[in-house]
Amino acid sequence: xxxxxxxxxxxxxxxxxxxxxxxxxxxxxxxxxxxxxxxxxxxxxxxxxxxxxxxxxxxxxxxxxxxxxxxxxxxxxxxxxxxxxxxxxxxxxxxxxxxxxxxxxxxxxxxxxxxxxxxxxxxxxxxxxxxxxxxxxxxxxxxxxxxxxxxxxxxxxxxxxxxxxxxxxxxxxxxxxxxxxxxxxxxxxxxxxxxxx
Numbered sequence: 001x002x003x004x005x006x007x008x009x010x011x012x013x014x015x016x017x018x019x020x021x022x023x024x025x026x027x028x029x030x031x032x033x034x035x036x037x038x039x040x041x042x043x044x045x046x047x048x049x050x051x052x053x054x055x056x057x058x059x060x061x062x063x064x065x066x067x068x069x070x071x072x073x074x075x076x077x078x079x080x081x082x083x084x085x086x087x088x089x090x091x092x093x094x095x096x097x098x099x100x101x102x103x104x105x106x107x108x109x110x111x112x113x114x115x116x117x118x119x120x121x122x123x124x125x126x127x128x129x130x131x132x133x134x135x136x137x138x139x140x141x142x143x144x145x146x147x148x149x150x151x152x153x154x155x156x157x158x159x160x161x162x163x164x165x166x167x168x169x170x171x172x173x174x175x176x177x178x179x180x181x182x183x184x185x186x187x188x189x190x191x192x193x194x195x196x197x
Contacts, residue, residue, distance in 0.1 A: 001096065001097070002046070002083050003083070003086050003092060003095065003096075003097060004141065004142055004144075006081045006082065006083055007030055008030045009081055010027060010042075010080050011027050011077065012076050012077060012078045012079075012080060013025045013026065013056060013076060015074060018060070020060070022060070023061075024058065024059055024061055025056055026057055027056035028056055030084065031053065031056045035049065035052060036049055036051060037049065038084065038085065039085040040057070040082060040084055040085070041084075041085075041141045042141070043069075043141050043167075044139070044141035044178040044180055045071055045099055046099025068101060068104070070177065073176070079170055080167060081166050082141075094136075095143050096183045096184070097138050097141075097180060097183075098180065099141075100180060102179055102180055102181050102186075103123065103126065103127050104179060105124070105127075105139070105179045106174060107121060107171050107175045107177060108120040108121065108173065110171070110172075116160065118147075118155055118156070118158075119139075119157075119158055119168070121139060122153045130181035130182065130185050130189060131154055131185075133146055136182040137154065137156070137179065138178075138179065138180035139179060140166070140167065140168075141178070144156040145157075
């Protein structure tokens, strides 16, 4: 479980194709604080740390994860958002994030508004029931609030801290992003589907 509050970014140092998917090496300052077997969110995808040293960590990306998330296209040099799993005895500042990506979206527009920025994210039609205005959404592992909702896209306002502390400043129009819908909303929608038969 995660909060969507990105702790650090990391730089992909190596991507190795393997029979069971891909192995990714990420160099990051938080490497000394993780252990083999820990869960870590990489651009919003929950992965397991398989090796670790003072400079970085590795994690395996299975074939299904590679197919349905942007990690299937990650390459050496890419900057990724990182968050260690939530501690049970710590404050909870974002929202409930599982690291289970529901689909990918696209950066449709970026515009500046004072020191902040508006980012428009397009999403696949199948995710539409899970978004609400002022509701929570996770974009590449970042907990955000939907400021405006439309049929096939939503808008989020990014404060300067989030812009510089994550990989958002490197995003360009057309880039793909991982989306995780609010967990509570998914349970509500599923309950209604079951009741309808």
